Structures are given as structure tokens and as C-alpha cells.
Amino acid sequence: MRFLITAGPTREPIDPVRYLSNRSSGKMGYAIAAAAIEAGHDVILISGPVCLDPPSEAELTFVTTADQMFDAVHRHVKNCDILVMCAAVADYKPALASKDKIKKQNANLSIELSPTRDILSSFPPEHREFFVVGFAAETTDLHKNAQKKLRAKNCDAIVANDVGSPNSGMESDENEVTIFFPDGQIQEISRTSKKNVARELVKIFAKMCEKRLTKKM
Ligand code: CTP
Numbered sequence: 001m002r003f004l005i006t007a008g009p010t011r012e013p014i015d016p017v018r019y020l021s022n023r024s025s026g027k028m029g030y031a032i033a034a035a036a037i038e039a040g041h042d043v044i045l046i047s048g049p050v051c052l053d054p055p056s057e058a059e060l061t062f063v064t065t066a067d068q069m070f071d072a073v074h075r076h077v078k079n080c081d082i083l084v085m086c087a088a089v090a091d092y093k094p095a096l097a098s099k100d101k102i103k104k105q106n107a108n109l110s111i112e113l114s115p116t117r118d119i120l121s122s123f124p125p126e127h128r129e130f131f132v133v134g135f136a137a138e139t140t141d142l143h144k145n146a147q148k149k150l151r152a153k154n155c156d157a158i159v160a161n162d163v164g165s166p167n168s169g170m171e172s173d174e175n176e177v178t179i180f181f182p183d184g185q186i187q188e189i190s191r192t193s194k195k196n197v198a199r200e201l202v203k204i205f206a207k208m209c210e211k212r213l214t215k216k217m
Pocket of ligand 1: 133
């Protein structure tokens, strides 16, 4: 199978020296890429700015902004069997990035933000041949919010994690996740290293794809 995996944060420029971003380390996405390669799959990894060594056998594309990630995913996804949107794409970007460094003033500063394009939602289910897996980073009502995102973004599965709890989710080396499917099925992976979570996820994703292929035959 051919996996397209996104990882890490995006950075949205405010001016030449400042940006808007988030705490994503990219560890989960990179671990999924490594686990998919270990399981014998082909991997294209689209990465935001992170401090990690990418798996050597992955085909790599590095991006900075949400717009660049949107374009890179659209460029590569047509040749893939599954899109795994693990990246923490910024939801907002400065409406206008200043060409010059914004000078300090002794007053409040407001920056107008405009929404970025949602990558996951940009693949209508009736027009796609590949699987779409989303991630949901939640601090409250994990089940309710994840199931809402699964439907709203037309995903074939959504992997939810509680980013508010210590030692899980962002920046941590460990994670625990709940995977929701459109038929109401729920699967849990209890707390373990991101490497182990990634191996389990790759098995689940590969099974999902095989099931659909068998149905089609
Ligand atoms: N995502 C995306 N494009 C964006 C923002 C998010 O494709 N512009 C994807 C993420 O990669 C992730 C999923 O949407 O797979 C959910 O991201 P998350 O940050 O949990 O949710 P949001 O849709 O941003 O909603 P909220 O911040 O309100 O929870």
C-alpha cells in the first residue's frame, strides 16, 4: 500500500521574524511513517517544521504553511491508497503578513486572522479512491467532538487523543488514542510509546483498506 502521511505543525507568518504555530512535535506522524515502512508499505511524508530525523525510506516533502501543506497533499494524494492527516495544521493565519518587521509600540496590538483551508474536508467521499484518516486533538468531550469531526470532515476513520492530559499527545513520547469509524465502531489503543501506537494504527489502516478492496472484488 502507498501511504501519504502528514506530520508536525504549520507556521503562519506574521512578519519576516514572527509566526503563529502550535506545540506539535511531529513525533506521532513520523512514528506512523516509520511503522508503515517497517510493515513494507510505501510512504510519502509531508512534514511541517520539526526537529526529527525522517525515516530514510520515505519520500519527503517539507512545507512551512497550511497553504503549502494543502497544495502538497493535493499534489501527491491521487497516487496513494490512504491519506493520514496527522499534522496539526494551523486553523488561522494572519490575514496579511507584514513585509517588514512589526515595530514594538507601547500599546496593544491586534492581528487579524483568517481561516486556513481545511485539507481533510477538501476530498468529497464520492470523488476519491483513497482512504482518509483524520486526527482529532481534544481537551474536552473527546468522544463527542471526535465523532462530530469524523462526520463533518467525511473521514473513513478518525484517531482522537486527549491533548490536555500529561504524557499523552503533543510533545510526549507516549500516546493513547481512540479510533472512531463511520459505522459506529470504536477501537482503543491504551497508553504506550508512540512507536507502538503507530504500529497498531498501521495494522488497523491496512486492514481497513484490505476490507474495502475485498468488498470491491
Ligand atoms: N486539519 C486539516 N486542515 C486544517 C486544519 C486541520 O486538514 N486547516 C486536519 C488535521 O490534520 C486533523 C483534523 O483536521 O487531522 C482535525 O484537526 P483538529 O485540530 O483536531 O481540529 P480542527 O478541525 O482544527 O477543529 P478544532 O480546532 O475546533 O478542534
